[in-house]
Amino acid sequence: MQKFYKSSLAKTIAASALLAASSAANADVIVLDFEGVGNSAAINEFYNGGTDSQGNSGVDYDISFGSNSLGLIDGDAGGSGNFANEPSADTVLFFLTGTAILNYTPGFDTGFSFFYSSSTAAQVFVYDGLNATGNVLATLDLSAQFSDNCVGDPNGQFCNWTAVGATFAGTALSIDFGGTVNQTAYDDVTFGSAVAGENPGEIPEPAGYALLALGLGLLAKSRKRKS
The missing domain is CATH 1.20.5 (Single alpha-helices involved in coiled-coils or other helix-helix interfaces)
Structure with missing residues (x-):
């Protein structure tokens, strides 16, 4: 008994x-940490039921990246990334050239956020249409802070990571990172929350x-x- x-x-x-x-x-919050994406691989459909350009697959969130989006692994972990002190594990998002648009077909609301390390001041835009069309729901301002006050991990020039986020009304379908190509790295890209890296x-x-x-x-x- x-x-x-x-x-x-x-x-x-x-x-x-x-x-x-x-x-x-909060089941609506999704955090992309890019772990599992190959070094210098185009992310492509890694988060959309497909693979990156090296054949790696991740969780299917219906989130699609263009072919100029890259996963970069920290040089200290055997990759080619020139960064340090990344917010989570070893892999980050980077856009090399051209347009830099992310599509989230089902849409998301409430907020959007991420950590970034940037060598230039720039802006990231949240749109209510696919492919950066329609209305701008939110604008996130980035500063040039990539090497400011770095401590810890000594290897990698992009060593300062800042969290930025915004709330908005409506449903967002795409993000335009276009003003940051070849200048900015991202990690813990978060949909549905203005708090970067929030774990639901x-x-x-x-x-x-x-x-x-x-x-x-x-x-x-x-x-x-x-x-």
Whole structure:
């Protein structure tokens, strides 16, 4: 009987954890960290059910990149990227030449954000039409900060990363990075939030404490029943 009650208690706590996680998570937030994209590979359909130019595939988010979009891996990790202190792991987004447009066919709302390292001041535009058409829903301003106050990882000139984001009304279908080609790198590109790199799968700290309190409460009741 004692064993059965412990099992029921564990199941109750586990169920509560799942409930807290599902209520705290925002399923509409997507973060692209570009890990898995090949070094100097065109990203292409890596996030659209296809592959990059080297045959690597990622999660299908219905997000499509042009052929001039590149994944670059940090030189310290064996790639050709001239950067350091990247926000997540080893791979970043870079546009080499020409147009630099990203299409998100299903559309997204609320906000858009990313980390960047740039050698030039520039702007990134959020549009409500595909291929950078329609209305501009948001404009994100970038400064030339790539080498400012760098610490830590010593190798790589693009070593300062800044988070930038914007909220907007309406539904966005595309992003134009065109003014930043060959000058700017990006990481943790985030759709549905103005907070760059926000992880919708993490339970916020208050929810975590509430869950802990629930578990302790159930444990206390269990001990009273035993006594």
